[in-house]
Amino acid sequence: MYQTQAERVTGKKIKYLQSDNGKEYCNAEMDNFLRNQGIQRRLSVVRTPQQNGVAERFNRTIVEMARCLLLQSSLSDMFWADAVATACHLRNRCPSRSINGDTPYQRWFNRDKMSLNYLRAFGSTVYVLDKNPAKGKLSDRSMKGIFVGYPRETKGYRIWLSESRKFIVARDVKFIEDNVTTILKNQKIEQLIINDYENENKPWVELITGFGNNNEIEAQAEIPGDLEDNEENEKSSGVQSSIHETPRRESREEAKEEKRGPGRPKLIKTGLRGRPRKLFSKVNNCEVQERIDCNFNEDNNIFVGITEVQLDDAMNSQESTDWKRAIQSEVMSLLKNDTWDIVKLPEGQSVVGSRMILTNKFGSDGLIEKRKARIVAKGYSQKYGIDYNQTFALLQEWNQ
Known part of the structure; x- marks a missing residue:
């Protein structure tokens, strides 16, 4: 049929x-x-999909x-086939650089122009005119449904009636249409990009969209400073009623007070x-100059999510006795296991230093x-060609 x-x-x-070498293509019926x-x-080599890279x-x-x-419409996986068919329909009507900006639809049917006014948001709530002649005079004149695609044979819309x-069709x-469609139409694409910043000190954007019972968008965002200073972005924003912006000064203060938590x-x-x-x-984080005055107890969130505890902080905290006991246990364990040998330092060489690492171990x-x-060695002081490939692992436990 396709041929x-x-x-x-x-x-x-x-x-x-x-x-490829799939059985749906390699069989006697297909060969004949x-x-x-x-x-x-033409067949690709077995388990070599790169030979058929375009497909x-x-x-x-x-x-x-x-x-x-499916994610934007909040529909279940039951509609995966309709989503795939709609994706193919939209992709065939998108410009492609490989064909000089034309769309596959124009090239396939040899058309210069095409209309896209009929396109609608997938998963939108719709009301279909009920043309059943047997309905009563006081019955509903429409049926509520969900738009799930475009049929091939008919100029209409494919609708799912949940009742x-x-x-x-x-x-x-x-x-x-949901408010997401309005946001996508009115917002500039630069304002919809959610950037990942590797540096935790930089402002970041978190956009969370969800649908309530009244199909309203609930979103919260922390807008980076460069976007707030851009007056053009502020004027062109069409979702001020849906997105709550946090002032830059407040976001900086919160960044100082909060730090990434565990998990x-x-x-x-x-x-x-x-x-x-x-x-x-997020967990609370004390200011650097106030670390000594912080209350380090189990009810406080100071140590939660922090991989390493500073030695000065540990010695000045209420748990200093526990930390001293942990340090003594580590030193005694090294001495008991004869971890090192005392040797004479070669001329012109420097000693690889060590440091104490203190951590909290959390239960389930x-x-x-x-x-x-x-106690760990400072491996960054090693030099290539001298002791770069040597490993200084004093102790290892399985529970780590």
């Missing part, structure tokens, strides 16, 4: 068929068909578009392109289980 349609539309004949049609077969990359593009459509649990449809980050799915955003837990309930002290 007949392609040859009729383009006026050209299929000469080669390139595919290609032989009768005079089409030569493999396009499959990934379609899957990513379908995933974004009757069936798909229909309709033309007389009223769309109630894995929570993935935030925004429905936009790219990887999901990471939301880390999140409470501090014990204090740990470790």
